[in-house]
Amino acid sequence: MENSIWYLRQPSKDVDKLSFAVCGISETQPEHSFGPAIRSTYIVHIVLGGAGIVHSGDTEYSLHRNDGFIVGPETPVQYQASQSNPWIYLWMGFGGSAIGDCLSSMGLGPSRSIFHVDQTRAFLSLITECFSYTSNSISDGLKLNSLAYEFLHLLTQHTTNSALARTTATSDETVQKAVLFIAEHHAEGIGPSDVARGLHLDRSYLSRRFHEVTGMTLKDYIDGIRLDKACDLLGMTDLPMQQVAKECGYSSTEQFNRRFKEETSTTPIEYRRVRIDAHDDLNLNLDLFRTLFSR
Template identity: 30%
Template sequence: MIEYLPRSKQHTELHLTQFGIEECIPSHFFGPAIRSHFLLHYILEGEGFFEVDGNRYRLQKGQGFLIYPDVVTYYQADSMNPWSYCWFGFEGTIAELLLKQAGLTRECPILNYNEDDKIYTYLKLMAESKGNHKAREIRLTGLLYLLLSLLAEYGPVMPTEQKESRAEIYVDKVKELVETNFAQKMTIEDIARIVGLNRSYLCSLFKQQMNTSIQEYLIRMRIHKACEMMENVELSIGDISRSVGYNDPLLFSKMFKKIKGTSPKHYRSENR
């Protein structure tokens, strides 16, 4: 069973390109060849080997291997106990980042998962989603996210050399929260709780990565958005103030002058 899917115009961050399952005959092989997307194989039964970048990995049930785009690979089923596997092809702007969170990289392409049969369950749900004509793409993308979250949950602890990228992940989460919720009454404690880190540690991490505090970043984001809104002449200064999270116009003017060096009214007249 195999199904190929068209490239998604809606889910550019992450989407399936194909999925399937195969019971291989003895010594069945593929390659050496490259793929144009990520391809994750998970072994359901049997054994075989996978070759990439000069390394050969002997694999069996409960393991899997990740193929990187545009990387030459070769894999072959065992001659006596050939494997059967399921696979998931996918791509997107955050695909590599999510794989790293699961401990899967080009340098570490081997998956180990013996917790349960959820990986195969997700494949079956993908196949059964054919009945969802209107919302199938959403369903498939959701299942792919569930699959990768499962691998991240039970994946290995990230190596020391990847700690910096882990810090960047948390900082990016803070930036996304601020950029999408700048108009809300959101405290640093709220942000730390959502991100899942201690407040002091998160503030220290953000300061180290961004060379500014979370509070300062939030203020500057609000003022930046306020400046954009001033191009709309139908919005009053009060409207803009409330729209960027300041119900008190005086506080808004104070923060605006601190960042821009002038009052909102004067800034608008000068830049009209």
Template identity: 30%
Template sequence: MIEYLPRSKQHPELHLTQFGMEDCTPGHFFGPAVRSHYLLHYVLSGEGVFEVGGIQYRLRKGQGFLIFPDIITYYQADPANPWSYCWFGFDGTSAKLLLKQAGLLKTSPIFHYDADDRIYRYLQLMNDSREFGKARETRLTGLLYLLLSLLVEFGPAASPELKETRAEIYVEKVKDFIEMNYPQKITIEDIAQFIGLNRSYLCSLFKQRLQLSIQDYLIRYRINKACEMMGNAELSIADISRSVGYNDALLFSKIFKKVKGSSPKHYRAEAYAKN
């Protein structure tokens, strides 16, 4: 069983390029060769070997290997106990980071997953998705995310380098949350709960990365948005205040002056004078 899929324009961040399953004959091999996308193999039964970078790995049921794009690899089924495996080809802008979170690197392309048969079930659901029409591509992408989430959850403990990468991800999540919700009455606790981290830890991490507290970042973001709205003559200062999350116009004016050095009214007048 094998199905090839076109490159996705709907999900450029992550998408399947192919998937399939094969019961290999004794000694069946592929390569040496290179691939143009990521290709994840998961052993369902039997044994075989995978070679990359001059290193040979012997694998069996519950193990798998990842082929990276443009890397020469070779793999072969055992002559006496040939493997059966399923595979998932994929690509996208988020693929590298997700694989890194799962501990899958060019220097460590092997993974283990023997908790249950979910990987095989995801393959079956991908195959069954043919009954879908316009939603099939989204469904396949969702199943791919579920598959990679297993590898992330059950992968090795994070390395210092990966922890650093995760810190950057958390900081970006804070910034994204503020960007989407700054007009609302949000708190630091709301942000920490959304991200799923302890409030104190998140605040410490954010300040360490940006040399700015989350609260100060939120205030500056709101005030900068208010400045962008000053050019709209249809909006009063009170309207702008409410639009950036301050129902109290006096409090807004006080904070605005502290950040910008002048009152909202004076700032607007200067902006109009320049234009």
């Protein structure tokens, strides 16, 4: 579990290259985990305090204060807070088709999803400022887009290479191939048999090995990837339900609605309606920002 304060802006049809999508800050409970998930766009996280583990691709990273990680559309990512010192982190997500190329030009993205910054105060100040512009007006939208660009500018000014030394390989080759296959083909409605066939492996062997390494069944893993992507598309885009269902690998809108409600206890339409706007959990409010600024 994590307590968060965040703002997710209604997608704008007027800005399609690079724009603000979402921002927030989370205070996690011990061993709180997320994923494995593939994001529909890029979300940049920066750790403000505590510690946690990020599994990205075939590598495990131990992250602490001033470390950052990027979750994007290419590689499934899973992250978990420390049991004894759970982390606090901020994040900003970006809309538009240019964000991938922009991060790549900065040396970040799929090839370098883990980074380190020499300070966090400027990033925290910027996220705090975002919460002053939540009216959904054109004026606030333009301001948030400018803050999204400023966030990226801060990355160019404060990113270092320090975090890369804290990596350890943990992958299993068979499982890694399955994970990458699912990342590339989950929108095609694949199941465990399709993954095994695509990798030229026996399904029973692959399913058994996948469960041994990840603790998850292959089916549950695929379902989780689809559901997390659906949540992103519902919150960060204005795609119609039929298109969301298709991009997440569901055979029909009816199947998508049924599976989504089974897993979340709400319909996709209700989720989208509630998700858009500012949100503040009862156990976390702007007083946390003041505490962090005083450190």
